[in-house]
Amino acid sequence: MQVVEAKGFSIPIVGLGTWMLRGRECARLTEQAIRIGYRHIDTAQMYDNEAAVGEGVRASGKRAEVMVATKVQPTSLAPHDLERSVKESLAKLRLDVIDLLLIHWPNPRVPLSETLGAMAKMKREGYVKQIGVSNFTVALLDEANRVSPEPLVCNQIECHPYLDQHKVIAACRKHGMAVVAYSPIARGNAKGDAVLERIGKAHGKSAAQVSLRFLVQQGIVVIPRTSKIERLVENLALFDFELSEAEMAEIGKLSRRNERIVDWSWSPNWD
Ligand SMILES: NC(=O)c1ccc[n+]([C@@H]2O[C@H](COP(=O)([O-])OP(=O)(O)OC[C@H]3O[C@@H](n4cnc5c(N)ncnc54)[C@H](OP(=O)(O)O)[C@@H]3O)[C@@H](O)[C@H]2O)c1
Numbered sequence: 001m002q003v004v005e006a007k008g009f010s011i012p013i014v015g016l017g018t019w020m021l022r023g024r025e026c027a028r029l030t031e032q033a034i035r036i037g038y039r040h041i042d043t044a045q046m047y048d049n050e051a052a053v054g055e056g057v058r059a060s061g062k063r064a065e066v067m068v069a070t071k072v073q074p075t076s077l078a079p080h081d082l083e084r085s086v087k088e089s090l091a092k093l094r095l096d097v098i099d100l101l102l103i104h105w106p107n108p109r110v111p112l113s114e115t116l117g118a119m120a121k122m123k124r125e126g127y128v129k130q131i132g133v134s135n136f137t138v139a140l141l142d143e144a145n146r147v148s149p150e151p152l153v154c155n156q157i158e159c160h161p162y163l164d165q166h167k168v169i170a171a172c173r174k175h176g177m178a179v180v181a182y183s184p185i186a187r188g189n190a191k192g193d194a195v196l197e198r199i200g201k202a203h204g205k206s207a208a209q210v211s212l213r214f215l216v217q218q219g220i221v222v223i224p225r226t227s228k229i230e231r232l233v234e235n236l237a238l239f240d241f242e243l244s245e246a247e248m249a250e251i252g253k254l255s256r257r258n259e260r261i262v263d264w265s266w267s268p269n270w271d
Helices: 023-036 050-060 079-093 112-124 138-147 166-174 194-203 207-216 229-236 245-257
Strands: 003-006 009-012 040-042 067-072 098-103 128-134 152-158 178-182
Touching (some): 003 178, 009 152, 023 040, 023 229, 050 067, 067 079, 079 098, 079 112, 112 138, 128 178, 138 152, 138 166, 166 178, 194 207, 194 245, 207 229
Parallel strands (some): 098 128, 152 178
């Protein structure tokens, strides 16, 4: 598995997204993903599946090789709440440590310095290995990197061929942070896209694989989600082909549509 290096930490470039996966199905998919080579599993308090993810990781017998990322929800970013939340996540996961802890969404009601100070404390005390953020804008990345006592290794953002994220990607790179792409196959919309299908056909690959390869080829970590075992294999088979410069440029043009899947308008009211 290829990795993306950020501030001395290695992030496996393909991970399994688990939003919407629950219970036995989630545990089974997590276990199977690890068995076939995934080394990065993405969960969150909000997904209500940390227990199942932990079960799948343990069942794989490869805990030591796997990076598990979870996220603190925006209503738990005050220091005391964050500490409680991290301990709850660990109890649900039933793992020794959280490999990567992210702020799920920024919450303007809690000063970033307080949240990041609490995350650094959890790291120093051995509850988490590394910390990072998600859904941070360019301005928030500048502030976070200025005030964080510990290095921030990544920003997990919506990223796929239909969205222009070049400004926030450049900001991540300026700060030495990895970009982790969520919804990397545009929630399944890549399938059936005329451009991606045509390019895929030329390589004997699916449109979803082209969407993922487009990101991976730029050094962006991808965390596609699937509920189907056969698609676990498909979404990992990205390293036996390469997109040409012309193909990368053609896919890059799809971002002119600038279509966001995740609606940010629900986020401001965190009370
Ligand atoms: N930080 C955040 O705020 C945030 C927000 C959103 C998501 N995330 C994370 O990112 C992960 C991935 O994003 P996502 O779940 O929004 O979207 P996604 O991974 O882009 O797409 C998932 C959808 O695509 C389908 N799919 C998967 N593989 C496919 C393939 N090879 N061909 C065709 N369709 C395929 C899946 O259906 P089947 O199940 O039928 O395969 C599912 O409906 C999440 O699960 C979560 O872990 C984080």
